[in-house]
Structure formats: C-alpha cells, structure tokens
Amino acid sequence: MTQTARGGVEAPVEKTADTSPGSTFESIDPRTGEVVATHPVHDGKHVADAVRTARDAQHWWDELGFHQRKLRLDAWRRLLVSRLDEAAELISAETGKPMDDARLELVLVVDHLHWAAANAYKVLRRRGVSAGALMANQAATVEYRAFGVVGVIGPWNYPAFTPMGSIAYALAAGNSVVFKPSELTPGVGEWLRRTFAEVVPEQPVLQVVTGFGETGAALCRAGTDKIAFTGSTETGKRVMATCSESLTPVLVECGGKDALIVDSDADLRAAAEAAVWGAVSNAGQTCIGVERVYVVDSVAERFVQLVLDRAEKLRPGGQPTADLGPITMDSQVEVIREHIADAVRSGGKAELGGETSVRPPYVDPVVLTDVPEDSAAVAEETFGPTIVINRVSTAEEGVERANNGNYGLGGTVFSRSRGMALARRMRTGMVAVNSVISFAAVPALPFGGVGDSGFGRIHGADGLREFARPQAITRTRFRMPIDPMTFGRSTRTVRYLVRLMKLIRGRR
Numbered sequence: 001m002t003q004t005a006r007g008g009v010e011a012p013v014e015k016t017a018d019t020s021p022g023s024t025f026e027s028i029d030p031r032t033g034e035v036v037a038t039h040p041v042h043d044g045k046h047v048a049d050a051v052r053t054a055r056d057a058q059h060w061w062d063e064l065g066f067h068q069r070k071l072r073l074d075a076w077r078r079l080l081v082s083r084l085d086e087a088a089e090l091i092s093a094e095t096g097k098p099m100d101d102a103r104l105e106l107v108l109v110v111d112h113l114h115w116a117a118a119n120a121y122k123v124l125r126r127r128g129v130s131a132g133a134l135m136a137n138q139a140a141t142v143e144y145r146a147f148g149v150v151g152v153i154g155p156w157n158y159p160a161f162t163p164m165g166s167i168a169y170a171l172a173a174g175n176s177v178v179f180k181p182s183e184l185t186p187g188v189g190e191w192l193r194r195t196f197a198e199v200v201p202e203q204p205v206l207q208v209v210t211g212f213g214e215t216g217a218a219l220c221r222a223g224t225d226k227i228a229f230t231g232s233t234e235t236g237k238r239v240m241a242t243c244s245e246s247l248t249p250v251l252v253e254c255g256g257k258d259a260l261i262v263d264s265d266a267d268l269r270a271a272a273e274a275a276v277w278g279a280v281s282n283a284g285q286t287c288i289g290v291e292r293v294y295v296v297d298s299v300a301e302r303f304v305q306l307v308l309d310r311a312e313k314l315r316p317g318g319q320p321t322a323d324l325g326p327i328t329m330d331s332q333v334e335v336i337r338e339h340i341a342d343a344v345r346s347g348g349k350a351e352l353g354g355e356t357s358v359r360p361p362y363v364d365p366v367v368l369t370d371v372p373e374d375s376a377a378v379a380e381e382t383f384g385p386t387i388v389i390n391r392v393s394t395a396e397e398g399v400e401r402a403n404n405g406n407y408g409l410g411g412t413v414f415s416r417s418r419g420m421a422l423a424r425r426m427r428t429g430m431v432a433v434n435s436v437i438s439f440a441a442v443p444a445l446p447f448g449g450v451g452d453s454g455f456g457r458i459h460g461a462d463g464l465r466e467f468a469r470p471q472a473i474t475r476t477r478f479r480m481p482i483d484p485m486t487f488g489r490s491t492r493t494v495r496y497l498v499r500l501m502k503l504i505r506g507r508r
Contacts, residue, residue: 058176138475156181159189163179190210275387293389335383
C-alpha cells in the first residue's frame with residue numbers, strides 16, 4: 001500500500017519503511033524538517049496482541065453501561081479542554097498548520113465528544129416497537145449493541161478531529177478502539193491514548209499502534225469487529241478488499257472534489273469569503289474543502305474580483321500566526337503543481353499565482369478561471385490551496401456540473417431565494433447553504449459521502465449506530481388462539497389468516 005493524498009494506512013512513496021522487529025520511524029515538522037519524536041513500527045504480532053487485549057478491555061467497558069461510560073468520557077473531555085494548547089502545539093508541529101487552526105480542530109473534537117457521550121443512551125438504548133396485528137401476542141424490542149473492537153485508521157490532515165469522529169462515537173457505543181494514526185502524525189494519536197488512559201486507567205480501552213502501510217493492513221487482518229478508515233479512494237478500496245477476507249465490516253470516508261454554487265442573487269461578499277476559506281484554510285488539505293466554484297455568469301466578474309481581493313492578502317508560513325501552513329506531505333506538492341500547469345495548458349487562466357506559487361513546502365493561494373471540466377484541476381482531488389472558478393448560465397447548470405464527478409462528499413450553495421432547493425439536488429452527503437463546511441461542526445449531523453467519497457457515516461445518531469449492531473428481540477406475552485407456526489396447526493388456520501389480512505390490510 002502506498003501513500004496518497006490523505007491516507008493514514010500507507011507509507012509515503014518517497015520513504016523506505018523499515019518494518020523489521022524493533023524498528024522505529026520519526027515524525028517530522030514539515031516547516032523545518034526537524035524531528036518531532038520517534039515512534040515504534042508495530043508489526044503484525046503487536047497489532048494482533050493489541051486487538052486481543054482490547055477485546056478483554058471491551059467486555060469491562062461495555063458492562064459499565066451508558067451512564068458510567070458517560071462519566072468517564074466527560075472526564076476525558078474536561079481533560080482535553082484543560083490541555084488544549086498542549087495538543088495544539090503537537091498538531092502544529094506534526095502537520096505544520098497554524099496554532100489557531102489546530103485550536104479550532106480541537107474545539108470541534110471537544111464538542112463532538114460531548115455530544116456522543118450525552119446522546120449514546122438515547123440513541124442506542126433498548127426500546128419497544130409495535131409488534132403489529134398478526135403478532136399482537138409478542139412484545140418487540142430493538143437495541144443497539146456494541147460491535148466489540150473497532151479499528152480506526154486515521155489521516156494526517158486533521159489528525160485529531162477526523163479520527164475522533166470514529167473514536168468518540170465508538171467508545172460511547174461501548175466498543176474498545178485500536179487506533180492507527182497516520183505515519184505523519186503518530187504523536188497526536190499517542191497523545192489521545194495517553195490522555196484517555198489518565199481518566200480510564202483500569203483497562204486499555206483505547207490503544208494506539210504506529211507504523212506504515214503494513215501496520216494498517218495488519219489491523220485490517222487482526223480480528224477487529226469493524227474498521228473505520230479515512231483516506232484516499234484507492235486506499236479505501238484496498239482496505240475493503242483486505243477486510244473482505246474476514247467479512248469485517250468497514251466504514252470508508254474517502255476523498256472529495258467539493259463544489260460551491262453561487263446563484264445570481266447570492267450575497268457575493270459572503271460567498272467569496274466562504275470560497276477562499278473553504279479552498280485555502282489548512283493549505284487546502286481538507287477533504288470537504290472547496291475545490292471548484294460554479295458562479296452564475298451575471299455575477300461572475302464581481303465574485304471573482306472579491307475572491308482575488310481576499311486571496312491575494314493571504315501568505316503561507318511556518319510562524320504560528322501564518323494564514324496557512326505548509327503542504328504536509330512532500331509528494332503532494334508535485335500533484336498541486338501539475339494540476340495548476342494542466343489547467344493553464346488546457347486553456348484556463350491563472351487569475352492569481354500559478355506554477356511559481358509552488359515553493360516547497362509552501363504553496364501560495366492560486367485562483368484559476370475558465371478551466372475545462374476534463375482538466376485534472378476540475379476532475380481530480382488537488383488537496384492544495386487552489387480554487388477553480390467556472391462560469392455557468394444558471395445555478396442549475398452549476399449543480400449539474402458539480403454532480404458530474406465521481407466524488408460526492410460535501411457541497412456549498414450561496415443563494416438568497418433557492419438555497420435549500422439547490423442543496424437538495426446536489427449528489428453529496430452534506431451541503432452547507434450560505435456558509436461553508438458548517439455541517440462538520442454540527443455534532444448531531446451525520447458526516448460521510450457517496451460514490452468515490454465512500455460510505456457509512458460518522459457523527460450524530462447515525463454515527464453512533466454505525467458503531468453498534470441492532471439486535472431485535474421478541475418475547476411471547478400470551479398464547480394466540482390461532483398459531484400458524486406449528487405443524488400441529490389445523491387445515492383452517494392459514495385460511496383464517498388470509499381472510500383476516502384481506503379484512504384489515506386489503507382496504508385503503
């Protein structure tokens with residue numbers, strides 16, 4: 001398995017991973033090239049041992065019940081808040097992102113952890129359901145039981161927020177977790193494990209394994225009860241193939257090529273601000289970032305100018321106050337450069353920046369217009385601080401173009417009068433109307449995509465149920481005078497039931 005834009009499973013292609021017993025690897029600050037820390041490369045035996053240990057711990061954790069788990073998760077949340085800047089410094093060191101961006105990521109972590117702990121009982125508890133007319137003698141219930149051990153394979157671009165969308169919800173549902181962070185951000189994963197162990201010292205409910213692609217593959221084969229993966233589409237397919245060997249269920253959150261639609265009646269200043277933030281924040285290394293804009297022709301000139309006015313003021317850098325940080329993964333720099341070059345070769349126009357904006361490890365914001373739809377800059381995930389703005393005759397045409405791609409993660413619509421109608425036509429898992437990326441900050445909303453963006457959901461009630469298996473139970477309350485489910489039934493029993501169905505279900 002090889003590293004792609006967001007994968008946490010694979011080793012970067014430019015590195016040679018030493019996976020011999022006792023080997024280690026270093027996490028590197030992409031701004032300076034300095035070593036942040038050294039971590040072990042965990043082999044298949046270590047991973048299998050971690051899963052076995054997690055299974056014993058899970059029995060204890062599950063038996064605590066919702067209330068006791070909530071108390072411990074709440075204690076973890078308070079600890080995270082008290083040490084937020086400590087975690088932000090580590091995230092900033094391993095990814096290069098500015099401190100305030102790291103702090104914002106952790107604020108979202110805390111809010112989602114609170115929601116998962118507070119709502120697990122309400123969403124997953126046992127509840128009665130109607131048994132229906134035919135089975136009136138049965139008491140029927142459904143509840144959601146923990147899977148057992150959940151393996152989480154996380155990315156590097158949001159090394160706390162993204163995996164915690166699985167970890168927090170899996171823990172709240174009663175599972176134990178074995179977390180494999182990206183090899184670029186192993187320290188963040190280890191920090192999460194250590195802080196959790198401070199408030200839950202009794203059992204290793206949350207464990208971390210570190211390493212490269214082989215470690216991730218070993219986790220897929222180690223007997224977990226579910227795998228939650230975030231990374232590239234191609235790697236997601238390989239994870240699915242590996243998990244299929246043991247019929248291990250998977251949740252797959254992959255790439256995106258999210259579009260922003262600007263209608264003729266949109267608040268153009270707000271739309272431009274949202275487009276620049278969605279495209280350039282975190283140096284564009286956001287799966288739900290804005291990579292394409294389709295703006296109605298009648299307002300396009302004004303919109304483009306507003307985008308340029310904002311984007312040209314932004315500067316990347318390694319200082320904590322920089323607008324955006326470096327490109328975390330070396331190999332992605334060339335992808336960004338090639339997408340810019342291909343867009344211009346294809347007839348697009350570089351309104352701001354160009355190939356010269358690529359200054360490894362930094363990339364200045366780049367604004368491209370009138371780029372052909374079959375260009376890589378429009379069709380493929382760039383994962384850099386670039387934005388393509390194309391004109392359309394109507395917002396409906398913009399939605400149609402947005403839906404033409406293989407991805408379907410998130411989307412954005414700016415329209416004063418038709419925002420909801422346009423949003424509902426987008427083939428995506430999430431849409432923000434007159435804002436950008438806001439759905440990710442709402443803990444009650446499910447997060448996930450369609451098509452090449454994957455399947456399954458984290459966050460919200462759907463996210464809690466994603467880490468639990470429904471169990472249906474019926475219990476006989478009294479004997480029915482007619483029982484068709486026995487070889488001792490009379491010849492008239494089924495005829496009576498057919499007449500009954502015609503009477504009560506054959507009418508409107």
